Amino acid sequence: MSLPFKIAGVEFQSRLLLGTGKYRSHEEMRACHEASKTSMVTVAVRRVDLTGKSGPSILDYIDRAKISLLPNTAGCYTVEDAVRTAHLGREALSTPWVKLEVLGDPVTLLPDPIGTLEASAILAREGFIVMAYTSDDPILARRLVDVGVAAVMPAGSPIGSGLGILNPLNIRLVRDTVAGRVPVIVDAGVGTASDVAIAMELGVDGVLLNTAVALASDSVSMARAMGLACEAGRMAFLAGRIARSTAASPSSPTTGTIGPTSKPSP
Amino acid sequence: MIPITVNGTPRDVDDGLTVASLLSQLGIPEQMALAIERNRSVLPRSTWPEVKVGAGDVFEVVSLVGGG
Numbered sequence: 001m002s003l004p005f006k007i008a009g010v011e012f013q014s015r016l017l018l019g020t021g022k023y024r025s026h027e028e029m030r031a032c033h034e035a036s037k038t039s040m041v042t043v044a045v046r047r048v049d050l051t052g053k054s055g056p057s058i059l060d061y062i063d064r065a066k067i068s069l070l071p072n073t074a075g076c077y078t079v080e081d082a083v084r085t086a087h088l089g090r091e092a093l094s095t096p097w098v099k100l101e102v103l104g105d106p107v108t109l110l111p112d113p114i115g116t117l118e119a120s121a122i123l124a125r126e127g128f129i130v131m132a133y134t135s136d137d138p139i140l141a142r143r144l145v146d147v148g149v150a151a152v153m154p155a156g157s158p159i160g161s162g163l164g165i166l167n168p169l170n171i172r173l174v175r176d177t178v179a180g181r182v183p184v185i186v187d188a189g190v191g192t193a194s195d196v197a198i199a200m201e202l203g204v205d206g207v208l209l210n211t212a213v214a215l216a217s218d219s220v221s222m223a224r225a226m227g228l229a230c231e232a233g234r235m236a237f238l239a240g241r242i243a244r245s246t247a248a249s250p251s252s253p254t255t256g257t258i259g260p261t262s263k264p265s266p
Numbered sequence: 267m268i269p270i271t272v273n274g275t276p277r278d279v280d281d282g283l284t285v286a287s288l289l290s291q292l293g294i295p296e297q298m299a300l301a302i303e304r305n306r307s308v309l310p311r312s313t314w315p316e317v318k319v320g321a322g323d324v325f326e327v328v329s330l331v332g333g334g
Binding site for chain 2: 019021023042044045058069071072188211
């Protein structure tokens, strides 16, 4: 019923991508990844702690047989920093995949559209498989695809806000604009499972989230709920929802009711 | 001794070190998932045993941490 989920020609079992940040422990993170059935997780590139205080590596808690790693450029505010960080991530993990973030502002963490486009062009030219975090602008999405990104990842709402999909129309327009060229993955803003289902029902190819699972009271249950919502939303999209109507339409026969009946006149 | 900068902090190290020996002096296990940038260019892992640390070099030594 469902076509396989592919990015840059590589097939992934799950349409839910998770982060690895903000978890209370590495063990809890691993349990969440398992419960969600995710097949790709993001990691951040950061300076090694030279005071010797760093604990075990997060990579020891990721089952790389089942889960692909996607290094990000989180925290970068310039094209140069994002490109340098992408190069470092590629070297550290021997992977050409990168989640590109070029942020515009530390308060909203919204992407810098111009910087994102420039960095996408540079990295795509250098052979990276660029998954670009972007705003929900369909025209920018098209420009990103034109410069060679492998996936467009519009924010549903600001990173970590839990506000869900604030502009479903734009997400839909992004999807329609680049459909058939690259997958669209809603990245950022998810608060709970229904947000994932709504995104998937809009027809996007996947959802990437972190905080909504990592900081949920019962993170493992939330991770499972997110995985189920992702599947449910995808299935509902493919199944084709009914048209919205302002008029009611009874589900039970209007004839054969026990008499005598008297209907109020409209 | 020669002055270099590692991860934003100036320090003096022995002259003639290779990048691999610098890592070991810094107490960083080489088998970690690491990447090293010298003067804004990534040094491929295969070059670490040969590349010499020079006076004034600026290094970034990074690894992977949790993130979204």
